Amino acid sequence: MPTRSAVVTLLLLLLTGILSCHNKDVASGPVITDSIGKINKWIYDSMQRYYYWSGDITATPDYTLPSGNFFHSLVSNQDRFSYISNQVDVGPQRTTFQLYNFHYSIVAQAATDTMVGVITYVVKGSVAYNSGFRRGTCFSRVNGVGISGSTLATVQAALLSGEVIALTLCSYTDGQWVEGKTVKVGKTNAVENVVVQTRYFSYNGKKTGYLLYNGFSADYDEVLLAAFAKLKNADVTECIIDLRYNPGGSVATCAKLTGMLAPVADNSVFGVFQGNASEGTQVYTMNRVLKTSTNANGNTIAALEANRLSLSRVYVLTTRATISAAELLINNLKPYLPVVQIGDTTLGKDEASIQIVDGRVPRQVQWVIQPIIYKLQNANYKGGYHTGIAPDYAEDELSALPLADFGAASDVLINRALQLIYGTNVVESVGLRKNTLFVQKRFQSAEAAAKVLPVVVLSHLH
Known part of the structure; x- marks a missing residue:
């Protein structure tokens, strides 16, 4: 059977010993001697062994296909996220955030259909940040090309090019968009402190x-x-x-955040992973997940209890860019703590994958595959959020400009949460801000990035 290594991409998890319990050889099938056929046979055996939809795989694949095409011929039509990479020119597309360290959206002014780009998030210390870009910065042109329905694809391609790009900034003044200076931005790889901001609001002692x-x-x-x-x-x-812009990450860290929000114990079920006939159903307690953490801070329930908040509910802000372990947190909290979700429906990555490489020595196949192997459920066996987790209160942060800063009471999503907590007579309605321009969202780079980023990725497989 194919071997695999503990390759860490985004999420670090458990399953130590699980796969070793299933060392049944895959049926040998036809004898293949050509190089493409051998690569494809390795792909086929790997998919038959681990793939969630292995029961749908054809028994008579075409081993003569190019390996990328061969892999996709095995993928279920229910599968949106499994992928293959030759680590050269086949694999997931790079995103604007990975290339330039900022997210942006394209919005249209309802009355005129005029389109502009809006920076929605930028990493501190990145080239864009050091060039003056902030949340709410607007631009009207990319490399001199104005933004419109007919040029949108050209603009998006430029922002995915990885080349130096020139953004013409603009501002809304006296009822019209006024262009300003043009700023050039190149590729960057700034280190992001993911704990971006912590603060608290206070009213009447609460x-x-x-x-x-x-x-x-x-x-x-x-x-x-x-x-x-x-x-x-x-x-x-x-x-x-x-x-709202959280792409997931470590499942053990997700469990740590769960433990500081909800009244869970060592033996509380963190999550349930439903696999194919070989993998079966795997149930993971908090203690078991925490033991897999690569960071010793907070890897026991006692350490988490020391920082646990006394909450009767938690408010979570989401967009279509909320994916993977971020969705896992929302779903897995629900058996232990009411979750009030505000914003947009999440993207819907209710699955887990592993990265499989050829572990033979010497390595004979250079391709890497990352198939879906589990569907994710919480302690109540509730999952099935492949179309996203819908909010309790739908709000669009891009419904009106200018964008408020993160952490500001005037931010659309935060404003709604504060209204629910303190009452509508306490917090000013965002819609009543002065100089508000109502717009319609046409494209969101963070959502586009979320679609190509991995689902929950499992490692430590032995």
């Missing part, structure tokens, strides 16, 4: 914590615990977790 959290990175677990210690010491009794 405190509401706020955390802008942009990725479940184990490298920042200590910072995450410190943020919760700060909120706990402030005696917050309500909490808003902002996951």
